[in-house]
Amino acid sequence: MKQSENSLSVKRVSASAEPMAPGIRQNPEIAKLVDISRCIGCKACEVACKAWNDLKAEETFNFGSYQSHQDLSADTWLLMRFNEIELNGDIHWLIKKDACLHCEEPGCLYACPSPGAIVQYENGIVDFNQENCIGCQYCVAGCPFNIPRFNKETRKVYKCNLCIDRVESGLEPACVKTCPTQAISYGTKEDMHFLANEKLKVLSERGYDKALIYDPEGVGGTHMMYVVPHGDQLAAYHLPEHPEAMRGAMSALGLFKQIGAYMFGAGLLATALHFLAVGPDRPDDEQGGSR
Amino acid sequence: MKRTELQRFTYAQRVVHWVVGLSFLLLLFTGLAFSYPSLFWLTALVGGGPAARAIHPVAGFVFSAGLVFMFFMWVKDMFISKTDIEWAKAIKAYASHDRANVPPTGKYNAGQKSFFWVQIVLGAVLLLTGIPLWAPAWGGKDFSGDFLNLMRFLHYLAALGGGLFLIIHVYLGTVAYPGTLIGMINGRVSQGWAKLHHPLWAKEKTGS
Numbered sequence: 001m002k003q004s005e006n007s008l009s010v011k012r013v014s015a016s017a018e019p020m021a022p023g024i025r026q027n028p029e030i031a032k033l034v035d036i037s038r039c040i041g042c043k044a045c046e047v048a049c050k051a052w053n054d055l056k057a058e059e060t061f062n063f064g065s066y067q068s069h070q071d072l073s074a075d076t077w078l079l080m081r082f083n084e085i086e087l088n089g090d091i092h093w094l095i096k097k098d099a100c101l102h103c104e105e106p107g108c109l110y111a112c113p114s115p116g117a118i119v120q121y122e123n124g125i126v127d128f129n130q131e132n133c134i135g136c137q138y139c140v141a142g143c144p145f146n147i148p149r150f151n152k153e154t155r156k157v158y159k160c161n162l163c164i165d166r167v168e169s170g171l172e173p174a175c176v177k178t179c180p181t182q183a184i185s186y187g188t189k190e191d192m193h194f195l196a197n198e199k200l201k202v203l204s205e206r207g208y209d210k211a212l213i214y215d216p217e218g219v220g221g222t223h224m225m226y227v228v229p230h231g232d233q234l235a236a237y238h239l240p241e242h243p244e245a246m247r248g249a250m251s252a253l254g255l256f257k258q259i260g261a262y263m264f265g266a267g268l269l270a271t272a273l274h275f276l277a278v279g280p281d282r283p284d285d286e287q288g289g290s291r
Numbered sequence: 292m293k294r295t296e297l298q299r300f301t302y303a304q305r306v307v308h309w310v311v312g313l314s315f316l317l318l319l320f321t322g323l324a325f326s327y328p329s330l331f332w333l334t335a336l337v338g339g340g341p342a343a344r345a346i347h348p349v350a351g352f353v354f355s356a357g358l359v360f361m362f363f364m365w366v367k368d369m370f371i372s373k374t375d376i377e378w379a380k381a382i383k384a385y386a387s388h389d390r391a392n393v394p395p396t397g398k399y400n401a402g403q404k405s406f407f408w409v410q411i412v413l414g415a416v417l418l419l420t421g422i423p424l425w426a427p428a429w430g431g432k433d434f435s436g437d438f439l440n441l442m443r444f445l446h447y448l449a450a451l452g453g454g455l456f457l458i459i460h461v462y463l464g465t466v467a468y469p470g471t472l473i474g475m476i477n478g479r480v481s482q483g484w485a486k487l488h489h490p491l492w493a494k495e496k497t498g499s
């Protein structure tokens with residue numbers, strides 16, 4: 001089973017037992033921090049994502065928004081979602097960087113039935129290995145953020161891999177490198193939390209008293225976090241208020257499956273015991289004669 | 292005793308029975324692989340994970356279509372009668388081969404009739420819950436994750452029920468009651484078999 005083409009330590013593997021050996025190395029968690037208040041909506045990150053990951057361009061059209069595409073796809077792993085809302089009599093432009101959040105408790109991985117198709121690394125990256133993907137799309141149902149996308153031609157699922165090939169070589173993800181306003185930062189999760197708190201202080205001085213850090217507990221925290229200026233408008237940002245990792249998990253069905261397996265075994269055992277107790281009921285004109 | 296045979300199943304009935312039976316086994320093995328990571332190796336039987344994922348829903352449609360034929364071919368014999376209730380009360384005697392205390396049955400007994408109805412209902416549940424699981428994005432519209440997870444749960448429960456009934460069905464049809472399996476292969480059973488298991492039907496067929 002090919003799990004990775006890189007040197008990162010593995011933390012969890014889909015449909016497999018928990019990691020084989022404890023890590024000897026220290027593996028600091030990394031994270032991206034998206035400061036929505038600094039985003040100017042230029043979409044350079046979308047372009048950088050396409051360029052680095054060799055994703056083909058998709059034709060789009062004007063549907064009355066500054067948004068480039070209507071939705072994520074197997075070839076569009078990053079989409080800046082634009083939403084105009086009225087707040088206290090003013091128009092506000094809410095922008096959300098829509099891409100995989102790399103959950104600490106990945107709902108996609110827990111839902112995946114194929115060994116090795118989804119791998120979580122010690123540094124927090126959750127990556128899809130398409131060579132092991134069977135195309136069932138359980139991960140799509142298991143993701144609380146609606147991120148993975150199915151490609152009908154390859155019959156595999158794709159999403160942002162946090163530029164794992166860059167990160168492994170000590171580089172920042174492509175979207176981070178290209179951002180002209182430094183709205184996206186990258187570093188250890190600890191540093192990003194520190195930075196996020198600094199940004200919150202600045203925002204509250206500017207009057208954004210509802211601002212918050214989006215790092216939801218229901219999925220154990222994420223490795224892409226947001227500084228959200230209008231923290232009371234999460235729904236308008238398309239950010240779920242209480243995302244949960246376990247809703248589609250194999251283990252959420254686990255108890256039933258365990259009971260089911262025992263019932264199946266008990267059924268086989270019962271027929272065997274029944275046969276030993278009473279034997280066959282043979283008609284007297286069948287081979288073997290009367291019972 | 293001289294072996295004479297009675298016609299029990301038509302050619303069409305036998306074909307439908309085996310289409311349903313073999314497609315169910317295929318579905319059971321691939322479905323188990325999707326449900327239990329420790330049984331994922333079962334996908335190797337059909338050529339690997341992606342093949343199993345591709346075959347499972349197609350086999351599901353074959354199975355469902357077979358069930359529809361099965362329903363119309365057998366339903367007229369499957370209505371529950373008063374004798375069936377008495378038969379069900381004597382289930383203990385039936386299970387210990389104590390035929391003297393089991394009310395005589397016609398072409399099918401209450402056990403067979405309930406197996407028929409249970410499989411029809413479970414088959415319908417499997418089909419209805421299976422369609423969204425086959426294509427989570429049907430006609431460009433996505434089903435919600437919570438809905439799909441509920442479908443998976445119901446799909447699993449129905450499959451479990453079908454699997455449990457299958458154990459009993461196969462056990463009784465093979466080792467427990469010799470002479471039964473051949474009836475589903477060449478369509479004929481021996482007169483002795485008919486007298487033992489379905490005495491009223493045997494009387495009706497032989498006119499004695």
